[in-house]
Amino acid sequence: MLVQNLTTLRKLVLDQVDMSLVSPKSFANLSSSLTYLSVHWCSLRGIFPDTVFRLASLTTLDIGDNPNMFGILPKFNWTSPLESLSLSSTNFSGEIPNSIGNLKNLTVLALRMCKFTGHVPSSLADLKKLQILYIDGNSFKGAVDFEIFTKLDNLRELAISQELNLTNNTLKYPFPKLEMLSLQFCNLTKFPYFLNSLKRLKYLVLSFNRISGEIPMWFWGISHDTLETLDLSSNLLEGGMQLFHWKKLSYIAIEDNSFQGPLPILPLSTVVFYALDNHFIGEIPSLICQFSSLQYLSLSNNTLSGNMPSCFGNITNLRSLDLSSNKLQGPLPRSLVKCVNLSTLVLSHNEFNDIFPHWLEAKQLSYLDLQSNKFHGRINLTAFRLSFPALQFLVISNNNFTGWWPTKIFSNTSLALIDLSNNMFEGPIPLPSPVTFYFAIASNKITGKIPSLICNFTKLEFIDFSNNSLTGSLPLCLTNFSTVLSVLNLRMNYLEGTIPQSFSSRSSLTTLDLSRNRFEGTLPRSLVKCRYMEVLDFSNNQIKDTFPRWLGTLPELKVLILRSNNLKDLLNIPKGAHLFPKLHILDLSNNNFSGPLSANLLMSLGAMVMSKNEQDKSLYMTRYVGGQNTPSKIYENSVTITIKGQEIELVKILNFLTIIDLSHNSFQGHIPGVIGHLHSLIGLNLSHNHLTGSIPPTLGNLTNLEWLDLSSNKLSGAIPRKLGDLAFLEYLNLSKNQLTGRIPPDKQLSTFPNDSFSGNPSLCGPPLPKTCIGDAQSPPLLSSSTFDRRGNESWFKHKTIWLGYASGLVVGFSIAYIAFETGWPKWLMQGVSMLERRVTDWMEKPKGKAIKFHGQ
Template identity: 80%
Template structure:
C-alpha cells in the first residue's frame, strides 16, 4: 500500500480504521510512525514488520495469518497491542517479556496455542491481558505477578488444573475483571475468597469447580458460576454484594429455596438466572415496585405453587422463563401488560384452564416467543390472544435492532438463551435472534378449529400446535406466513384437504401433518413436493406422492420415499445453515449439531453483515458448547 505525497520521515499517526482495505502492508520504513490503527479491514498475510517507534498498534478484525513474529519483541516503546479476531497460529514468542512498557495486550479469537511465555513476568506495567478464544494449554498463570493488572481474560482456552488461591491474591492485587470461563479448571474456591477484593466482574462459568458458592465481592456487578459442580444452598450472604446487576448460577446442583434477601437487590438486578438446579419451594413475592429486572430464568427446577403476582411490578421484564417446574395456576394474562416482554416460556408445568383474553384488550405488544406447551390448557385456541401479538405481525426488522437479545452492561455483555421445540427436537438456543418468532401451544387439550387470524402473524418462524384435540380444516391463511421455517400440526383430529397455499411457503424446512384425519390427494405444488412420507403419515384417507397409497385414477403407486421428515435439499432459499453453536436437548443429550439459522432471503444487508462478522468465531464456539457466551472489553 502506497501513500503518495507523504514523507516517510514525517508521518506519526496512521488511522485506517473500518474501511474496505485488503492485501498486505509494509510499515517499517515509516521511521517516526508511532500510532497505527488498522482495525476492521481485510488485510491479509503475515503481520507486517513495524517501525521501532511504534507505541500503539491495533490490527484486530482482519485476516492476518501465520505466527506472531519475534521481531515484535524489538518494539521497546510498544504500550498497546491488539491483534484479536485474526487467524494467528503457533505459540506466543518467548521473548514477549522484552516489551517491558506493554500495558494493553489483546490476542483473543485467534488460533494461538501452547503455554504462555514465562517472560511475560517482566511486563510489570501490564493492565489488560485478553487471551480468550484461543487454544492455549497451560496452568493458571500465578507466576505473572502483575501488580497493575485489572483485566484478566482467559476464557475459552485449554487452561487446566487447580488455582493456587494464595498466589492468586499476591499476583493480582488490583484485579477488577476476572474471566476464566470455558476451560478445565478444577477445585474449590473458599466461600469468602472474593470478599476482600475489588472485582467487578467474576466469570468462572463452564469449568469443573465444586463445593459451595464462592460469594462475590461487595463491589461485584457481574457474577457467573454457571455450568460447574457447585452444591449446597444459595446463602443469604450473597446479598452483601449490593452492586450486583447480573447473577448467573445456572446449571449446577444447588438445592433449597430462594433467599428472600434478594428483595433488597431487586432494584439493581437486571438478570437473575438460576436455571437447571434443584431449587424448590414457592417463588417468593420479593420484587419491588422499583425493580429493574429484565431477565428472570428459573426454568428446570422444582418450584411449585402459583406464579407470584408481584412480578407485575417488574415493568422492564423482557425474558421470563419458568419452564419445567411444578407451578399450578391459570394463564397469567396480567403479564400481558408488560410493555417490553419479548419471551414468555411456561412450558412443562401444571397450568390449566382457558386462555381467556377479553376482546379489545391490548396485551403482549412486543412478544416474540410464546411457549405454553406441555401443560393442561383447554378450550378453543385463543383468537383474542393471537390478535394481540402485534410484535409477530410485522416481518421487517429495524436497522437499529441488535442481532441477538443481549444485555449490555458495563464492560460485559450477557446473552439470553432459551430452549424451544425446533424441527421436532427440544433445543437450547444459547443466543436468541431478535427476529426469531415462535408460537408453541403443543401438548395441551385445546379443541376446535385453528383460527384463521393466525395467518396475520407474518413474522412467525415456528408454529407448533401438535398433540391437541383440534378439529376442522387447515386454514388456507397459513399460506400467508412467508417466514415460516417449521410447522407442526401433528397428532390432532384435523380433516379436509391440505391447502395448496402451503406450497407457497418457500421458507418451510420442516412440516409435520401426521396423525390426523386429512383426506384427498397430497398437493404437489412447489414446496409441498419436497417433503417425505413422514410429513403425511397416519392420515388413512390421504393418497398420492410421497405416500405409497395411490389415489383413484393413478396409473401406479409411487415408490416410497425416504423416512426423513426434514428435507435437506431445496430449502436453501430461506436459510443457509451456519453452525455457530451446538444445541442440546433438555434432559437428554442429543448427538447432533443444531445450526443457528442465518436468514438470508429478504433480510436487510446490515443483518447479514452482522451474521458474517459473528461467523469468524464459529470454529472456536462450536468446539466449546458450554452455555452462554460473554464478551468482555478492555480499556
C-alpha cells in the same frame, strides 16, 4: 447572574460543573470583552444562543460534551476572531454554513459526533491556519460527499487524463498547517488524495469508513517526517502490508480489515500502540520483542499459531497485550514476569495449555481474560491474592480449572467482574466483592444453598448460577435486594419451594430464568411491577396456576416460556385486549390447558402481526452489563425451544425469531382463522391436542413460516392449496389426523417426506404411496430440495446450537452454520437453506460484507 455584572471579564472556565439547571440562554448576557469561554461537560440542556459566536473579542469557545444542548451555527455575516471552536458531542445540527470560511484565524475546529447534515462546505479550505480538524461522526450526505475533497480529487484525475502539469500549488490544496485530522464515521469509500499534501500531519484517523481495496502507493509517503498516529481500523481494506517508514509513528491501528499474509514487523523503535487484527497467519516473529517502547499491542482476530516468543518479557514497557481469537498454544512465556507495568492481558479464544499464571506478580494488572483456552489445574489462591492486588476484571470461563473457592475469597478485592463459568469448580457459592456488578459461576459443580448474604451485594447487575447442583429454596430477599439487578439466571439446578412474591416496582430486571428446577406454587403476581422485563422462563418446573394474562401488561416482554408445568384451564383473554405488545416467543407446551384456542390472544400479539421489517433491527437479544467507569460485559439471553420436534438450546436469541408453541395440551375446537394475521410468525406448533375442523386456508398468509406442526390432532377435510405458497416452509407435519383427499400436487408440498402426511387413512397422492382413485401407480416424487431437506435434518439431532465466538456463529434452523467474520455479514455456506437467504434479506446488507461482534 454570577457573571452578568462582570463587565471586564476576559476568561471564564466552568468545565465539569453541574449546570443542568442553568439555561444556556443566560450566556447571551456575557460581557463583550470575553476572550475565552469553556463550559465543557457541564450537563447543559436547551438551545445555545448563536449571539455568543459573534462576540467581538472571543478567541476560544469550548461547549463540547453537552449532549443535550442544541443549536445551529450562524449562516450569514459571521465574522469573529475565533481561533478555537469545539462543539463535539453536542446536539448541534443543520448544515455547516459557508460563513465558517470567514474565521480566518481558526486553528482548532472540533465538530465531531454532532448532528450536522448536508455537505462539508468548500469554504472550509479558506481556513489556512487550521491545525486541528475533527468533523467525524455526523450525518453528511452521500458516501464521499465532502465537496472540498471530491473537487480536488476530480481536478487531479482531470490533470492526469489530459496530461496537464498541475502542481499542488496550482490545485491550492487546503490546510497547509494541519496537524490533526479525524474523519471516522464519514462514509468515505477511498483515500482523499489531498492527504498527500499535508506535510505537518501528526494524527490521522480514518477508521469506521468503507474504504476498500489495497492501500495506494502514494499513501505510504504522506507526512513522512511527522506522522505519529495512524488509525485505518474498521474499513474494507485488503491485500498485503508494506513496511511502514514513518520516522515518528508510535500508534498504529489497522484492525478490522481484510489484510492477509504474514504478520508485518515494522522497523520502528518508537511504536507505543500496535493493533493489527485482520487475517494474518503464521507465528508471532521474535523480532517484535525489539519494540522496546511498545506499550499497547493487539494482534487479536488473526490466524496466528504456535507458541508466544519466549522473549516477550523484553518488552518491559508493555501495558496492554491482546492476543485473543487466534490459534496460539503451549505454555505462557515466564519472561512476562518482567512486564511489571502490565495492566491488561487478554488471551481468550486460543489453545493455551498451562496452569493459572499466578506467577505473573503483576501488581498493576486490572484486566485478565483467559476464557476459552485449555488452562487447567487448581489455582494457588494465596499467590492469586498476592499477585493481582489491583485486579478488577477476571474472566477464566471455558477452561479446565478445578478446586473450589473459599466463601470470602473475593471479599477484600476490587473485582467488578467475575466470570468462572464452564469449568470444574466445586464447593459452595463464593461471595463476590462489594463492588462486583457481574458474577457468573455457571456450568460448574457448585453445590449447597444460595446464601442470603448474596443480598448484601447491592451493586450486582448480573447473576448467573445456572447449570450447577444448587439445592434448597430461594432467599426471600433475592427478588428485591437490588434496584440495578438486570439478569438473574438460576436454571438447571435442584432449587425448590415457591418463587418469592416480593418483586419491587424499582426493579431493573430484564431477564429472569428459573427453568429446569423444582419450583412449586403459583407464579408471583408482583412480576407485573418489573416494567423492563424482556425474558421470562419458568419451564420444566412444577408450577400450578392458570394462564398469567396479567403478564401481558409488561411493555417490554419478548419471550415467555412456561413449558412443562402444571398450568391448566382456558386461555381466557377479553376481546380487544391489548396485551403482550412485544412478545415474539410464546411457549405453553406440555401443560394442561384446555378449551378453544383463544382468537383474542392471537390478535393481541402485536409483534407477531407486524411484518419483519417493522421489528427490532438488532440481530440478537444482547445486553451490555456494566457502567461508564467499569468494565463492560456482554450477556446473551438463551432459551430451549422445540424446533421440528427436537429440543434445541439457543444460546443466543435471534430478535426476528417469532414462535408459538401450544403443543401437548388439551385444546379443542377449530384453529382460529385470525392466526393468518400473524405475518411475522416463523414457527407454529399446535401438535398433540384435540383440535377439530379443517386447516384454515389463512395459514397460507404466513409467508415467513418455516415450520408447521399440526400433527396428532383430529383435523379433517382437505389440505389447503395455499400451504403450497409458503416459500420458506422447510418442515411440515400433518400426520395422525383425519385429513382426506389428494395432497395438493404443488412442488413445495410434494417435496416433503412421507412422514409429514402419514396417519391420515383417507389421504392420497404423492409423496404417499397410496394413489388417488383414477391415478396410475407412480413412484414417489423426489427432487433436489427433498435431498437437501433430508441432508440437513441431521443438524437438529444436536442438543445445543453453539453460536460461537470470533470467526464463526452458528445461526441456522434448517441447515448449517452461518459464519461471521470481522466486517459485514459473510455467508460461508452456499446452499438451498431458505433461512440463510431470509437472514440476509432481513438484515438488508449486501453479501460479502461483515459484522463485528466485539468481545465475542
